Amino acid sequence: xxxxxxxxxxxxxxxxxxxxxxxxxxxxxxxxxxxxxxxxxxxxxxxxxxxxxxxxxxxxxxxxxxxxxxxxxxxxxxxxxxxxxxxxxxxxxxxxxxxxxxxxxxxxxxxxxxxxxxxxxxxxxxxxxxxxxxxxxxxxxxxxxxxxxxxxxxxxxxxxxxxxxxxxxxxxxxxxxxxxxxxxxxxxxxxxxxxxxxxxxxxxxxxxxxxxxxxxxxxxxxxxxxxxxxxxxxxxxxxxxxxxxxxxxxxxxxxxxxxxxxxxxxxxxxxxxxxxxxxxxxxxxxxxxxxxxxxxxxxxxxxxxxxxxxxxxxxxxxxxxxxxxxxxxxxxxxxxxxxxxxxxxxxxxxxxxxxxxxxxxxxxxxxxxxxxxxxxxxxxxxxxxxxxxxxxxxxxxxxxxxxxxxxxxxxxxxxxxxxxxxxxxxxxxxxxxxxxxxxxxxxxxxxxxxxxxxxxxxxxxxxxxxxxxxxxxxxxxxxxxxx
Amino acid sequence: xxxxxxxxxxxxxxxxxxxxxxxxxxxxxxxxxxxxxxxxxxxxxxxxxxxxxxxxxxxxxxxxxxxxxxxxxxxxxxxxxxxxxxxxxxxxxxxxxxxxxxxxxxxxxxxxxxxxxxxxxxxxxxxxxxxxxxxxxxxxxxxxxxxxxxxxxxxxxxxxxxxxxxxxxxxxxxxxxxxxxxxxxxxxxxxxxxxxxxxxxxxxxxxxxxxxxxxxxxxxxxxxxxxxxxxxxxxxxxxxxxxxxxxxxxxxxxxxxxxxxxxxxxxxxxxxxxxxxxxxxxxxxxxxxxxxxxxxxxxxxxxxxxxxxxxxxxxxxxxxxxxxxxxxxxxxxxxxxxxxxxxxxxxxxxxxxxxxxxxxxxxxxxxxxxxxxxxxxxxxxxxxxxxxxxxxxxxxxxxxxxxxxxxxxxxxxxxxxxxxxxxxxxxxxxxxxxxxxxxxxxxxxxxxxxxxxxxxxxxxxxxxxxxxxxxxxxxxxxxxxxx
Numbered sequence: 001x002x003x004x005x006x007x008x009x010x011x012x013x014x015x016x017x018x019x020x021x022x023x024x025x026x027x028x029x030x031x032x033x034x035x036x037x038x039x040x041x042x043x044x045x046x047x048x049x050x051x052x053x054x055x056x057x058x059x060x061x062x063x064x065x066x067x068x069x070x071x072x073x074x075x076x077x078x079x080x081x082x083x084x085x086x087x088x089x090x091x092x093x094x095x096x097x098x099x100x101x102x103x104x105x106x107x108x109x110x111x112x113x114x115x116x117x118x119x120x121x122x123x124x125x126x127x128x129x130x131x132x133x134x135x136x137x138x139x140x141x142x143x144x145x146x147x148x149x150x151x152x153x154x155x156x157x158x159x160x161x162x163x164x165x166x167x168x169x170x171x172x173x174x175x176x177x178x179x180x181x182x183x184x185x186x187x188x189x190x191x192x193x194x195x196x197x198x199x200x201x202x203x204x205x206x207x208x209x210x211x212x213x214x215x216x217x218x219x220x221x222x223x224x225x226x227x228x229x230x231x232x233x234x235x236x237x238x239x240x241x242x243x244x245x246x247x248x249x250x251x252x253x254x255x256x257x258x259x260x261x262x263x264x265x266x267x268x269x270x271x272x273x274x275x276x277x278x279x280x281x282x283x284x285x286x287x288x289x290x291x292x293x294x295x296x297x298x299x300x301x302x303x304x305x306x307x308x309x310x311x312x313x314x315x316x317x318x319x320x321x322x323x324x325x326x327x328x329x330x331x332x333x334x335x336x337x338x339x340x341x342x343x344x345x346x347x348x349x350x351x352x353x354x355x356x357x358x359x360x361x362x363x364x365x366x367x368x369x370x371x372x373x374x375x376x377x378x379x380x381x382x383x384x385x386x387x388x389x390x391x392x393x394x395x396x397x398x399x400x401x402x403x404x405x406x407x408x409x410x411x412x413x414x415x416x417x418x419x420x421x422x423x424x425x426x427x428x429x430x431x432x433x434x435x436x437x438x439x440x441x442x443x444x445x446x447x448x449x450x451x452x453x454x455x456x457x458x459x460x461x462x463x464x465x466x467x468x469x470x471x472x473x474x475x476x477x478x479x480x481x482x483x
Numbered sequence: 484x485x486x487x488x489x490x491x492x493x494x495x496x497x498x499x500x501x502x503x504x505x506x507x508x509x510x511x512x513x514x515x516x517x518x519x520x521x522x523x524x525x526x527x528x529x530x531x532x533x534x535x536x537x538x539x540x541x542x543x544x545x546x547x548x549x550x551x552x553x554x555x556x557x558x559x560x561x562x563x564x565x566x567x568x569x570x571x572x573x574x575x576x577x578x579x580x581x582x583x584x585x586x587x588x589x590x591x592x593x594x595x596x597x598x599x600x601x602x603x604x605x606x607x608x609x610x611x612x613x614x615x616x617x618x619x620x621x622x623x624x625x626x627x628x629x630x631x632x633x634x635x636x637x638x639x640x641x642x643x644x645x646x647x648x649x650x651x652x653x654x655x656x657x658x659x660x661x662x663x664x665x666x667x668x669x670x671x672x673x674x675x676x677x678x679x680x681x682x683x684x685x686x687x688x689x690x691x692x693x694x695x696x697x698x699x700x701x702x703x704x705x706x707x708x709x710x711x712x713x714x715x716x717x718x719x720x721x722x723x724x725x726x727x728x729x730x731x732x733x734x735x736x737x738x739x740x741x742x743x744x745x746x747x748x749x750x751x752x753x754x755x756x757x758x759x760x761x762x763x764x765x766x767x768x769x770x771x772x773x774x775x776x777x778x779x780x781x782x783x784x785x786x787x788x789x790x791x792x793x794x795x796x797x798x799x800x801x802x803x804x805x806x807x808x809x810x811x812x813x814x815x816x817x818x819x820x821x822x823x824x825x826x827x828x829x830x831x832x833x834x835x836x837x838x839x840x841x842x843x844x845x846x847x848x849x850x851x852x853x854x855x856x857x858x859x860x861x862x863x864x865x866x867x868x869x870x871x872x873x874x875x876x877x878x879x880x881x882x883x884x885x886x887x888x889x890x891x892x893x894x895x896x897x898x899x900x901x902x903x904x905x906x907x908x909x910x911x912x913x914x915x916x917x918x919x920x921x922x923x924x925x926x927x928x929x930x931x932x933x934x935x936x937x938x939x940x941x942x943x944x945x946x947x948x949x950x951x952x953x954x955x956x957x958x959x960x961x962x963x964x965x966x
Contacts, residue, residue, distance in 0.1 A: 260839060260840075
């Protein structure tokens with residue numbers, strides 16, 4: 001275990017912490033003229049990201065940088081200092097920040113607890129400075145922070161995340177920024193991203209607490225190699241998950257993965273089973289892969305299903321089978337249509353229709369059928385609906401030019417609007433677009449209304465199960481909380 | 484269970500079967516002038532696919548169709564008849580095929596065993612005709628066939644698969660053609676695709692036998708809802724898998740999925756556990772999702788690893804951890820570097836490098852480091868190498884215009900060539916491109932040499948484990964086969 005802070009955050013630290021994600025001014029300590037230095041890359045990202053407050057490049061050898069006045073020392077009115085200088089210089093610079101009343105810091109520089117004895121000592125010094133000065137900091141050895149509300153993009157990687165309601169804490173900067181980037185493919189918007197690095201001072205669990213109170217965050221994601229304060233993590237998570245879902249990918253579960261995590265961020269991974277048990281008790285949704293963080297986040301933006309029944313509407317038998325198979329039987333029921341629905345469907349479906357759920361629209365080229373089906377489904381009390389194909393670019397693959405445009409305008413868009421209306425009236429709706437990374441008009445409209453769009457039937461079924469898992473855990477927490 | 488043929492295929496049927504995937508001539512029975520009828524769509528796909536043999540549209544009311552002479556009846560010299568007419572007309576048309584000496588048929592039309600009593604009777608009649616006439620047929624209720632060697636694209640969907648060595652049998656036409664299409668995103672080439680439909684006559688297990696003997700097929704994929712002749716499937720698979728890997732997705736494992744499969748193709752899914760046991764004994768690699776069929780197929784094009792050790796080379800700690808975690812510990816070892824490798828690495832790596840495996844190139848911007856690492860790795864006896872990032876479009880995200888071009892030419896391409904050389908000398912190589920569906924020059928070159936390229940570290944680790952699983956099963960089968 002690397003060095004770390006000793007206990008709870010002081011009152012002054014907590015007050016300062018509010019500025020980390022909503023700073024009125026940002027100083028880049030180590031800003032530079034050389035285009036291949038991190039100091040200049042990060043300054044560039046802050047500027048290009050359209051940060052709403054003041055920007056102070058700090059470099060004693062420059063007058064201006066990127067058109068901004070450069071400062072020899074960090075200005076006293078700085079809310080957030082980004083430190084991007086060689087490891088050896090960081091302690092004295094952080095001390096200067098504390099002395100000049102800077103509110104918060106992100107230490108991007110590497111060369112601390114992750115590199116051996118000398119680095120560990122240096123990291124301990126940072127913690128002492130922060131504790132004495134009431135100056136909360138993220139890192140060291142991290143890749144920066146993003147905050148949608150301030151248009152702050154203080155990141156090493158040149159990603160431009162969509163703005164939205166998902167917040168993401170990552171103990172890996174590279175992996176974190178890559179997922180931030182990949183969110184764009186799912187048209188998933190982010191509110192906050194923090195690359196937590198070595199977590200010498202601010203830890204994942206502290207930041208979950210911050211995000212719990214943050215109105216613009218609806219779902220919290222975390223990539224975790226190891227938790228420093230297990231008890232606090234559990235308590236914070238347990239208090240957060242009844243109102244805001246937390247989705248966690250815990251890695252380092254194998255021997256090789258655990259060794260790799262230790263050398264990466266100095267984390268002790270601990271037993272995978274212990275973590276899984278803790279997560280479940282705290283109402284945390286656990287996922288098994290990086291990509292699933294995004295897929296499940298998308299699901300959790302939907303309203304919780306009113307019951308455990310789901311209708312699957314499909315344009316192909318195989319898709320229906322795989323989607324149904326992917327629904328976890330202990331959480332999701334895919335029941336046959338009740339008699340009144342069956343009767344109504346029989347009145348307009350072709351005689352050979354399957355009379356089951358998944359409802360197969362039997363590849364009929366007659367689009368009016370889908371409108372009739374959706375109208376009938378409205379009267380079916382099942383809490384959720386998964387729509388496979390028909391509503392995306394893939395559905396138009398048989399059609400040429402003009403015919404495709406007419407189809408999109410006259411069939412797809414009205415169908416989408418009906419789905420959105422159904423969703424507004426309380427049915428949980430998931431869609432599957434069968435062309436990967438589809439950004440067609442229908443898919444965009446669905447995403448605009450926070451309806452998840454997956455690129456395979458299994459993804460939809462699995463994510464729906466995760467939404468139900470969260471619902472079940474939340475109900476249990478609320479029950480035991482009241483008792 | 485729907486109707487089906489009674490026993491083994493006759494000698495004459497087996498002889499005719501050779502023409503199914505390598506026909507010298509194709510008749511489209513039900514070809515039409517109307518652009519929204521399947522008969523015309525399929526004719527169009529055959530023509531546009533560049534079929535190498537003769538094309539005979541069959542329609543008694545037309546003189547020519549799409550520039551081809553139209554025939555009132557199927558010509559006697561037809562090797563493959565595609566039947567796309569209403570269900571009621573199919574038995575007499577198939578009889579005509581048999582009487583006129585047509586070698587093989589694909590019945591695309593629906594309205595048979597999947598639709599109830601009357602359809603079942605009709606399907607039985609097809610089987611009788613085929614058995615009497617020695618005329619093997621695929622379907623009914625299917626979406627067609629594709630064969631790279633003949634450039635035959637007799638499909639309902641307008642997909643243009645890349646040509647290659649993967650063959651795919653699918654009991655779902657929609658899902659099958661969608662995956663065929665999606666293969667393009669992984670730059671995965673196909674040799675044969677058969678949508679097997681109701682499998683009234685030719686079954687998945689018959690076609691595996693055909694593919695076993697087919698030189699251009701290196702890997703066999705199958706999407707299975709239910710197997711008609713379990714014993715034959717087992718025997719064929721067991722004889723095939725020691726020389727050619729078979730990858731299966733078996734669906735209908737949940738109650739809802741099983742009901743859906745029954746109404747889709749009339750398959751009885753049977754117990755998932757029983758299937759899993761049979762697959763394992765027969766050396767079949769089982770996967771859990773449609774997308775995994777493609778991901779694992781890509782892995783199985785690589786040479787089998789010479790031992791169970793793998794080296795992971797990464798540009799980011801988190802990626803390394805997740806990739807290592809995804810390697811199944813019972814199959815793949817991610818060992819620390821042996822002393823002679825460690826010593827060599829220490830001589831050129833920065834002092835704070837992790838000294839472990841995954842080898843983290845520590846986000847150094849100095850590209851010569853990666854060349855040195857690859858050179859050192861050549862002397863490490865581990866059978867496999869997984870390279871994460873650095874070799875793909877994502878790696879160049881920090882670089883602008885001209886600088887990017889120079890980097891690709893001077894750094895990435897030489898690195899790729901070194902990897903390919905390493906692969907040729909017997910090391911199994913997997914790569915991860917961190918931009919989804921990356922089609923950059925480096926990725927294209929890797930794929931051209933059949934090196935798998937995944938879009939997430941977990942996918943690489945999981946697929947590598949599947950390759951090892953196949954290796955292990957194959958060794959066991961060869962041992963017991965000799966005993």
